[in-house]
Each structure stands twice: as C-alpha cells, then as structure tokens.
Amino acid sequence: MKKNNNIYIIAGKLKRRKIPILYQKKLKPTTNQIRETLFNWLNKKIINAYCLDCFSGSGALSIESISRGAKKVTLLEINKKIINNIKKTIKKFNIIEIKTIHTNTISWLKKKKTNYDIIFLDPPFYSNILEKIIFLLENNMWLKNNSWIYIECSKYQNNIKTPKSWFLYKNKTTGLVNYSIYIKKTNYFIELNKNNKYTL
Template sequence: MKIKKNKQKKIRITGGFLRSRVLHSVNKINIRPTRNCVKQVLFNWLQNHIKNSLCLDCFSGSGNLSIESISRLAKLVIALEKNYVLVKKLKKTIKFFLIKNISVFNVNTIKWLKKTGKPFDIIYLDPPFNNKLLLNLSIKYLEKYNWTHNNSIIYIEHIDNNIYIPDNWKLIKKKNIGIVSLSLFYKSKII
C-alpha cells in the first residue's frame, strides 16, 4: 500500500543573497503565498528601486515579500500580520536566516494604518482576495495617514479591477497571471 504524502507549500526566495532558501512551512494555514512567477515579475519591476529602500509589507502572511525584499538589498522592512501563528513562523525564519532588518508586528493592518505614520518607499498590498473592502480601506489610509511620499511605489495584488485608486497614484506596470492582477503604482504630485 502506497502512502500518499501531503504536498507541502514550499516558498523559495527567488533572487538576491538568500536565493533558493526555503521559508519555514506554512502548511495547515489558509494563506495564498505569492507564487514564484509573480515574485519574478514584481521584483523585475522593482529592480531599480529596491536597493536601500524602506518597505512596508501589509498583510505579510508568510513574509515571502518581506524576505525577498531584504534578499534584494532593501534597507528595512516592516511586516504587518494579524495571524499569530504566521507571525511566529516568520520570526523563526528571520532568526534562522540571521536577518536583522525586518520588524514583524502581530497587528490588524487596518488599525495600524489608521494612525499617522512615516512614509515608505515601497508598499506591498496583498490582502485576502475575497475582501475588496480591506484593500480599499488600506489604500485610503495609506494616503490619509501619511504612509506614502511623492515617489512611493505601491504594489497591489488583486482579482477585482474595480478598486479605489487615488488621483495622484499613476499606474506604471500591470500584468495578469491567471485570475490575479499585479498592479504597480507610483505616487506623484497632483499638478
């Protein structure tokens, strides 16, 4: 009798000094980590912006984008995640990889964004797909509470194209992979 092995979700870093390293398992947790093909597209788009950048990873989940950013020489990443188990796993991975410049917060992202912040160079928005309200509130609060500056780059992974986008966010890249839309925005001054 053959025993069927459960296929594990292996999340690999696709570039930089941590390339090919595997993040701690996130099996038995209902998340949708950013696929490698999506990460390749995203970080090709960001290749001229990531080095020495300050990044905010909203809804960080496994920390996939946070660690990928550090591997590609971002200066600092703040990772926000509500799920305590995921936060624990991410902190374990960070410690194992000897990463010092990722700060992980076990918080509700919306509550975090509802206070005045300091602007980030790159912001990742990848909330649960079935929650358009969460995405729209995040975008609204990023603008309202000073989390962006003129020149911030905002990455949004979504399935619904009918989302709120501020007038001063200019779409610079867009790609569809299956049902997923990848959108990259640049915040500019309103003229």
C-alpha cells in the same frame, strides 16, 4: 504540523533559501513566478528602500526585499501562528532588517508613524479591505512623493479605486491573480503614455 510546499527566494544574498509555509485556509503566498515579475519591475528601486508589507502571509515579499537590498522592512500580520512562523524563518536566515508586528493592519495604519518607499498590498482575496487600506495610506500620509505601491488581488477585482495621484506603472494577470505597481506623484508634471500609464 501540516505545511504546504516550500517557496524560495529568487535572487540576492538569500537566493534559493526555502521559506516554510504553514498550512492556513486563507493563506495565499505570492508565487515564485509573480514575485520574479514584481521584483523585475522594482529593479533598482528596491536598493536601500524602506518597505511596508501590510499583509505579510508567508513573509516572502519581505524576505525577498531584504535579499535584494532593501534597507528595512516593516512586516504586519494578524495571524499569530503565521507571524510566529515568519519569526522562526527570519531568525534562521539571520535577518535583522525586518521588524515583525502582530497587528490588525487597518488599526495600525490609523496612526501616523513614517513614510515608506515601497508598500506591498496583498490582502486576502474578496475581503473588501483593499480600498480601506488604500484610503488610509493616502490620507494618513504613509506615502512620500515617488513611493511605489504594489497591489495583488483576484483578477475579478477589476474596479479598485485609487487616488488621482497614483499612476499605474505596470499591470499583469497570471492565472486568477491580477497584480499592479502604482507610483505616487504629487510634486511635478506627469507625462502619460498612450495607455494612460506612467512612463519613467
């Protein structure tokens, strides 16, 4: 079975464990460099968090979350071969905190189930699916006040619309990838800094 280079867990109880990646044309694992930046942004927010990984791909974001102390992760993936590979990795690492679901993310999000503390959005680039997912997350109340939303996309997708209650916390571009963290705020006054970004 053809495979790409392994990626590895950066920190936490599973540090340095390698994640085998199936070769798939549209599979685009979040790089080690970007994941390190992302989880530095999340810092202590990941501890005991309930996370939703909407387009799991390699499973790296889900596994890294558990490694760093997340309570539970719900992992969604439409590709059967990919999710079977993730299940093998989870079993090998003896992880019981990740629930894997073989599903179409849009269809799954149309049903109201629960709220999440952190949501990862890393859909295939140029799929025109990102704003549909954002709409479903907001309107079907998958988010709570203070939920954190991570969005990864092509640097050329610079006109993504987000709800008014989503405030940009961090944003960075590395190579061809743009990635951002938003915080949903609804219950109290928000102070914005001079760059119109949310300040903790």
